[in-house]
Amino acid sequence: MLRVLAVDDEEPALAELLFLLRADPRVRSAEGVLEAAEALRRLGLRGPDGAADVDAVFLDVRMAGLGGPDLARLLAGRAEPPRVVFVTAHAEREEYALRVPGLPVVDWLLKPVRRERLAEAVRRVAELVAADRAPHPGRCGVRSPADGVAVEGEGGTRFLPVADITRAEAHGDHVRLYTRQDSHLVRIPLSTLEECWRAKGFVRIHRRHLVSLARIDALRADGGRLTVRIGASVLVVSRRSARELRDRLVEKATTNPPVNGR
Structure with missing residues (x-):
């Protein structure tokens, strides 16, 4: 199950997004913050096993101060960045995709977020995270670890x-x-x-x-x-x-x- 962080500087929009996320059975936990600086602090926390304790971040694109693409760029430089889903009230997907090169953005959601559309984004994230976690032959990118x-x-x-x-x-x-x-x-x-x-x-x-x-x-x-x-x-x-x-x-x-x- 997924551990999700939602970031939006508009409290009503954040509350609605958290409500929908927490209603999805694939989401184990969903927390929200109102600014990017607090998101960075929260994303710096580690779980008991030493691994990052957030699997995915749902990011508002336009926020006061540090915006969603800026925060996503910072996350992309991390050793194990969380999956990113952008949330926006504007048809600006292509514009912001160019500003975050190399970042594997899983999906884009248009506000107001519809339950069905959010479920699809969660499904995509869950499949990617499950693939990351699952052990399988050749996981190391080699024929065998000694090769x-x-x-x-x-x-x-x-x-x-x-x-x-x-x-x-x-x-x-x-x-x-x-x-x-x-x-x-x-x-x-x-x-x-x-x-x-x-x-x-x-x-x-x-x-x-x-x-x-x-x-x-x-x-x-x-x-x-x-x-x-x-x-x-x-x-x-x-x-x-x-x-x-x-x-x-x-x-x-x-x-x-x-x-x-x-």
Whole structure:
């Protein structure tokens, strides 16, 4: 079932949208806020399992201050952005679609929102979220987790061995994979790679970064901030990830002690 956040700066419209959402059996919870700033704060919360606790955001397009497309653009840069449904009183779909490139907007609803039309939007969101959650063969975008990730290059599609990957960085609903020589953009959630590659020695150090422990060149603590260096890249380790990173490094050192004192 879906966890939904509705954002509209007009209280009557927000109340009506929440009423309709809560009446849909596929919606487990629906909360509402009257401004984008409060929505950003609410969307920063995490559930008990560490995952984002909002599956979809129903966004009014025109709001005072930060508008719906502006908020959607900010959400698109997150590691695991929620699904977005725009709600508007104007026939402006094409105009705003151009202003939010790369954001997978699930649907557009015209005010006043009709129950039947909202049900269709919820159905679309529910199907996408269910597909994200469901485990299935090839979920990691590979033939098996030990093989590699399918990437596009000048010579066509090839499989990039996991052992060649130094780190992965989330870019909206894509991930950029880095090797010592180059990088590749693939459409795989970072959370999926984290799950599939944990046994391969990868650890999440930030909401946007997954790194190979074997490829870390240096670990540094400066003024309470922990960073890792991989080649020329210096990445900040989030406070919530610092403990796990240290534990994994200690585990690695214990499991693979240096040979001949080196």
